[in-house]
Amino acid sequence: MKLADVTKRLATKKQQLEIVNLKSSHNKAKLLASSNKVRKILDTASLKVRLTVGIAAVAAIGLGSLAAWTSMRMQHILVSTHKENMKEIVARFPMDVEIYSEMVSVREGAQRAIASLSTSNKPIWIKNSEGEVLAKSQTLNKAEIGNVLLAVDNVPLIPQVKDLNGSYWLMCATPLRVNNTDLGMLYLAHNITKDQIMFLNLIRGLALATVIAIAIMTTVIAVYIDRSMRPLKKIGQLTATISADKLDQAHIHLEQAPSEVKELAETFDKMLVRLAEAWEHQRELLSNVSHELRTPLTIISGYIQSILRRSDNLTEIQTEALMTAASEANRTVQLLQDLLDLARLDSGRLQFQIETIILNDLLQEVIGMAEQYSERTITLEAEPKPVAIKADNHRLKQVLLNLIDNAVKYSAPQTPVALKLSEQNDRAKIQVCDRGVGIPLQQQNRIFERFFRVDESRNRAGGTGLGLSIVKTLVEGMGGNISVRSQLNEGSTFTISFSTSLRS
Numbered sequence: 001m002k003l004a005d006v007t008k009r010l011a012t013k014k015q016q017l018e019i020v021n022l023k024s025s026h027n028k029a030k031l032l033a034s035s036n037k038v039r040k041i042l043d044t045a046s047l048k049v050r051l052t053v054g055i056a057a058v059a060a061i062g063l064g065s066l067a068a069w070t071s072m073r074m075q076h077i078l079v080s081t082h083k084e085n086m087k088e089i090v091a092r093f094p095m096d097v098e099i100y101s102e103m104v105s106v107r108e109g110a111q112r113a114i115a116s117l118s119t120s121n122k123p124i125w126i127k128n129s130e131g132e133v134l135a136k137s138q139t140l141n142k143a144e145i146g147n148v149l150l151a152v153d154n155v156p157l158i159p160q161v162k163d164l165n166g167s168y169w170l171m172c173a174t175p176l177r178v179n180n181t182d183l184g185m186l187y188l189a190h191n192i193t194k195d196q197i198m199f200l201n202l203i204r205g206l207a208l209a210t211v212i213a214i215a216i217m218t219t220v221i222a223v224y225i226d227r228s229m230r231p232l233k234k235i236g237q238l239t240a241t242i243s244a245d246k247l248d249q250a251h252i253h254l255e256q257a258p259s260e261v262k263e264l265a266e267t268f269d270k271m272l273v274r275l276a277e278a279w280e281h282q283r284e285l286l287s288n289v290s291h292e293l294r295t296p297l298t299i300i301s302g303y304i305q306s307i308l309r310r311s312d313n314l315t316e317i318q319t320e321a322l323m324t325a326a327s328e329a330n331r332t333v334q335l336l337q338d339l340l341d342l343a344r345l346d347s348g349r350l351q352f353q354i355e356t357i358i359l360n361d362l363l364q365e366v367i368g369m370a371e372q373y374s375e376r377t378i379t380l381e382a383e384p385k386p387v388a389i390k391a392d393n394h395r396l397k398q399v400l401l402n403l404i405d406n407a408v409k410y411s412a413p414q415t416p417v418a419l420k421l422s423e424q425n426d427r428a429k430i431q432v433c434d435r436g437v438g439i440p441l442q443q444q445n446r447i448f449e450r451f452f453r454v455d456e457s458r459n460r461a462g463g464t465g466l467g468l469s470i471v472k473t474l475v476e477g478m479g480g481n482i483s484v485r486s487q488l489n490e491g492s493t494f495t496i497s498f499s500t501s502l503r504s
């Protein structure tokens, strides 16, 4: 086989393996999603589940009790007439035996009395204290009935239903005394199999109907509760989307909701208004304080710089102390400037002066400015043709200087910093690349948050954690977007892109 064929086959096998892997990960994701769904439905802490279970339990207890009571009543009605009948026989039987035994022996008299009272359906028999049968109905001579009935022990004094191999009998026993002589026990039985089977079928039907009714009621209750909870869920969803800087525009509007939930939404709305006011006051305070502190601190920094420049009789310790004071003052002035910028951006007071900018020229200018502040060489790789966008010249410079400042701060002094400019698919792309410490992958999407700094220990360069959040707000405010690609100890590339369509 040729080498090319072997490579081709291997490639196909690899593709098949990849497809199998893809399918299995897809199935895993599906499984995870459905297990999450089930967990959500069975969440015992949820109000929906608790209400549904509670109401369904009450309904089940109610319906179950009703069904049990109905069946008890039916059983009572079914046997009560037979019971009365049996009681009558029990009361009459000793007198009948006495009458018959006037002419014959008591045993014979009892047999005759039984013959006159019993039918095939209602056998009667008498047993003496030794358990010997003294007299019995004709029916009991039949083996299949006789053997079963005569063998029954513990027959109760009050008539009770007994299940004897699938046939149902109402049975009772009573002591028999004739002419002041104890004859033993008189046993009465009544075959109620037909009625009992009908009754049992009825009970089964009733139980099934009860279960179905409970299931339907539970479903209806669950749906109803789910619908009633929807406005609450909506409030949750709406509040989750409210951000701190859009508090004044936030409004919870519910079309159809119970009046209690509407009241809750109105209370939320009022609270949002209060929060928006408090937020606005806080912003104003921050902006005023930043503004008031920046001027004196700039003056202090200026004086320290001038002492450092002009005095040549300072000791080494004094120079070092003044340099630390100057650097801290500068850092604080920068922080105050950043806070002021953010306050202006948040309050919408920052106006952009949008104009057409030729990026090739702007980047040259920015590199010139950046090189004045640092010793680092900054290279430019730009398209030969001019790339024009619409943006605010001053703010775009601020953005780029900030990104270059970071690139210099977070890379070694001898490594290069490069600016790249390209145009593709109606978008201009500016990249600021360094070969510095890089940013860990899990923190790359957090570096644009306010006051976020990657691992303080490596940030010896100093900073406020506000620079990138200002950069992002400025870029997005001018209609562009910003992203980062970085690898630890390899370097970072910040990319900002703008549309090159000059219509505004």
Ligand code: ADP
Pocket (backbone or CB within 6 Å): 406, 407, 410, 434, 436, 437, 438, 439, 447, 452, 453, 454, 455, 459, 462, 463, 464, 465, 466, 467, 468, 469, 492
């Ligand atoms: P800072 O004032 O701390 O520089 P930024 O908002 O400018 O604040 O940056 C946030 C964090 O992102 C920094 O603390 C730093 O850890 C990281 N970072 C920003 N730019 C770079 C870069 N070019 N290389 C490595 N890390 C960077």
